[in-house]
Amino acid sequence: MQLYNTLxxxxxxxxxxxxxxxxxxxxGVTVYDQCHIGHARAYVVFDCLRRYLSHLxxxxxxxxxxxxxxxxxxxRSAQLGEDCQVLTERxxxxxxxDMDALGIQRxxxxxKATQHINEMLDLIQSLIxxxxxxxxxxxxxxxxxxxxxxxxxxxxILEDLEAGARVDLNQNKRNPLDFVLWKAAKPGxxxxxxxxxxxxxxxxxxxxxxxxxxxxxxxDIHGGGQDLVFPHHENxxxxxxxxxxxxxxxxxxxxxxxxxxxEKMSKSKNNFYxxxxxxxxxSGPVLRLYLLxxxxxxxxxxxxxxxxxxNQAYARLQSVVDxxxxxxxxxxxxxxxxxxxxxxxxxxxxxxxxxxxxxxFDMVKLINKCQCGTGVLLRLLTLLGISVRPSDLDQSxxxxxxxxxRRVAKKNKDFxxxxxxxxxxxxxxxxxIEDTADGVRCKxxx
RNA sequence: GGCGGCAUGGCCAAGUGGUAAGGCAGGGGUCUGCAACACCCUUAUCCCCAGUUCGAAUCUGGGUGCCGCCUCCA
Numbered sequence: 001m002q003l004y005n006t007l008x009x010x011x012x013x014x015x016x017x018x019x020x021x022x023x024x025x026x027x028g029v030t031v032y033d034q035c036h037i038g039h040a041r042a043y044v045v046f047d048c049l050r051r052y053l054s055h056l057x058x059x060x061x062x063x064x065x066x067x068x069x070x071x072x073x074x075x076r077s078a079q080l081g082e083d084c085q086v087l088t089e090r091x092x093x094x095x096x097x098d099m100d101a102l103g104i105q106r107x108x109x110x111x112k113a114t115q116h117i118n119e120m121l122d123l124i125q126s127l128i129x130x131x132x133x134x135x136x137x138x139x140x141x142x143x144x145x146x147x148x149x150x151x152x153x154x155x156x157i158l159e160d161l162e163a164g165a166r167v168d169l170n171q172n173k174r175n176p177l178d179f180v181l182w183k184a185a186k187p188g189x190x191x192x193x194x195x196x197x198x199x200x201x202x203x204x205x206x207x208x209x210x211x212x213x214x215x216x217x218x219x220d221i222h223g224g225g226q227d228l229v230f231p232h233h234e235n236x237x238x239x240x241x242x243x244x245x246x247x248x249x250x251x252x253x254x255x256x257x258x259x260x261x262x263e264k265m266s267k268s269k270n271n272f273y274x275x276x277x278x279x280x281x282x283s284g285p286v287l288r289l290y291l292l293x294x295x296x297x298x299x300x301x302x303x304x305x306x307x308x309x310x311n312q313a314y315a316r317l318q319s320v321v322d323x324x325x326x327x328x329x330x331x332x333x334x335x336x337x338x339x340x341x342x343x344x345x346x347x348x349x350x351x352x353x354x355x356x357x358x359x360x361f362d363m364v365k366l367i368n369k370c371q372c373g374t375g376v377l378l379r380l381l382t383l384l385g386i387s388v389r390p391s392d393l394d395q396s397x398x399x400x401x402x403x404x405x406r407r408v409a410k411k412n413k414d415f416x417x418x419x420x421x422x423x424x425x426x427x428x429x430x431x432x433i434e435d436t437a438d439g440v441r442c443k444x445x446x
Numbered sequence: 447g448g449c450g451g452c453a454u455g456g457c458c459a460a461g462u463g464g465u466a467a468g469g470c471a472g473g474g475g476u477c478u479g480c481a482a483c484a485c486c487c488u489u490a491u492c493c494c495c496a497g498u499u500c501g502a503a504u505c506u507g508g509g510u511g512c513c514g515c516c517u518c519c520a
Contacts, residue, residue, distance in 0.1 A: 009450095026520095027520075028520090029520075030518090030519085035520090036520085037520095038519085038520050039520050040520085041520070042520035043520075045520095046520095070518090071518080072518070072519095154449080154450090154515075154516085155449060155450070156448080156449065156515090156516070157448080157449085159448095160447085160448040160449075160516085161448080161449095161516065203518085223520095224520065225519075225520030226451095226514075226515080226520080227514085227515075227518095227519055227520065228519080228520070229515075230449095230515060230516065231516085231517090232519090254520095255520070256451090256514090257513090257514075257520080258520085259513075259514090262512070262513065263513080263514095264513080264514070264519090265519095265520095266519075267518095267519085289469095290458095293458075293459065293460095293468090293469075294458085294459065294460095295459085295460075297451095298451090298452080298459090299451080299452075299513070299514080301458085303457090303458085305457075305458090305470090306457080306458055306470085308470085309457075309458065309469070309470035309471075310458085310469075310470080311470095312469080312470060312471090313468090313469045313470065315483095316469085316483095319482095319483055319484080320483095320484090322483085323483080323484085342467095346460090352460075352461095354459060354460050354461095354467095354468085355459095355460050355461075355467070355468085356460095357459095357460090357468070357469080358459085358460060358461095358467045358468035358469080359467080359468080360468085361467090361468050361469065362467080362468070365484095365485085368483090368484055368485070369484090369485070410479085413479075415479055415480065418479090418480090419479095419480065419481080422480095422481080422482095432481095432482065433481090433482080434481085434482045434483060435478080435480095435481080435482080435483095436482095436483075441482090441483085443482095
């Protein structure tokens with residue numbers, strides 16, 4: 001398949017270094033708050049990529065970290081008077097709840113920063129030994145001028161960056177663009193002992209250390225949101241490659257932002273939706289379908305109205321599954337094969353889930369027409385991680401009794417009464433009664 | 447100031463040289479006791495200007511508008 005590689009600024013054929021094994025590292029969340037729809041997008045996209053690579057026959061090892069020590073965590077912990085670890089564990093659990101609802105398969109490993117302090121210290125030491133990092137008042141900084149390729153990923157030029165650099169309060173740095181590998185502890189902050197004094201790791205170093213620890217010096221795919229390209233990923237590359245002397249990642253894959261009213265979501269603008277609040281209104285698969293309807297590299301301008309529209313689209317998927325047609329293609333229709341082929345062509349082309357979903361709906365139409373072949377559809381939906389369960393519910397006795405009452409009324413041609421019962425079930429139980437050839441179907445109002 | 451992205455029907459969104467996927471919403475039908483579901487029909491020349499080409503939404507140049515990164519951030 002082809003993947004857009006940020007490093008080369010173009011799509012490239014994906015070739016893992018030692019097929020069929022594929023190593024994939026995706027930057028995880030800093031666990032100090034609830035996840036929002038932007039996080040959802042990133043992890044849905046990479047889950048999708050992971051599923052698709054597996055489908056292609058690769059043996060994917062997927063690592064996604066938790067940043068469980070940093071300024072925001074320390075601040076929040078102080079604010080709540082709660083131990084850092086208690087705080088982060090709570091949000092890790094919340095994270096998994098959200099991801100489960102979105103149908104995201106678990107990564108193989110979820111390393112935590114605090115469990116890799118030694119690996120980080122080793123890496124920092126080797127950077128100092130090589131003369132690309134230096135100690136300054138208990139901090140250890142990376143000297144960006146020592147790494148020739150600095151800026152290659154983000155397309156930035158050191159001189160330009162310096163010209164536009166904003167004021168940095170850290171006077172210990174030789175160059176404003178140098179970044180901190182190890183941060184001296186301030187009073188009252190959590191710390192670890194180190195050869196450089198008590199302190200804690202800088203943000204960037206953890207991903208390098210954890211990625212190399214679990215996946216080796218060179219990983220096949222490194223992913224994350226577009227906002228991580230600079231400086232986070234740029235810095236990861238610098239420190240990793242200086243440390244190991246080897247390329248850090250072959251393919252850099254970045255997903256676009258979720259925006260609200262065309263502006264990036266941010267806490268300061270207070271224009272974000274948490275996954276949990278959206279899940280109170282829409283199901284996980286609907287959310288996932290919504291996210292995958294836009295190509296992963298494009299900005300996605302989020303709106304509740306848009307989500308509601310996709311909710312309707314999802315109902316279409318449900319109703320074709322509800323119809324209960326044979327899973328196999330039992331007609332002479334060869335369109336299934338060509339649709340399936342188109343689906344894979346779309347997915348092969350830089351994970352074009354938007355185009356793939358177009359084909360999914362073509363297939364829905366086809367299934368409704370020839371009344372078979374649901375199995376093909378379900379297989380493709382599984383690749384996208386979109387689960388479609390039959391919407392038929394276990395009815396309460398009360399509802400079942402009403403349905404029976406309505407059946408009798410209908411039989412007696414008392415349609416007025418039958419309609420009244422249908423309305424009653426809708427308003428009291430939120431259930432939609434549909435008459436089909438096989439009897440009554442009962443499903444939630446969407 | 448530097449770098450990058452985007453602009454497709456009422457809304458969302460694919461499509462990177464051969465005469466515009468798909469979803470939602472709307473209109474008209476078929477089916478249905480009525481609905482619902484489903485199916486059929488129906489609604490665009492792709493921000494503007496110039497150019498390259500037999501042919502451009504798709505390439506080039508110039509505009510206009512919007513957004514992002516350069517600072518924590520998926």
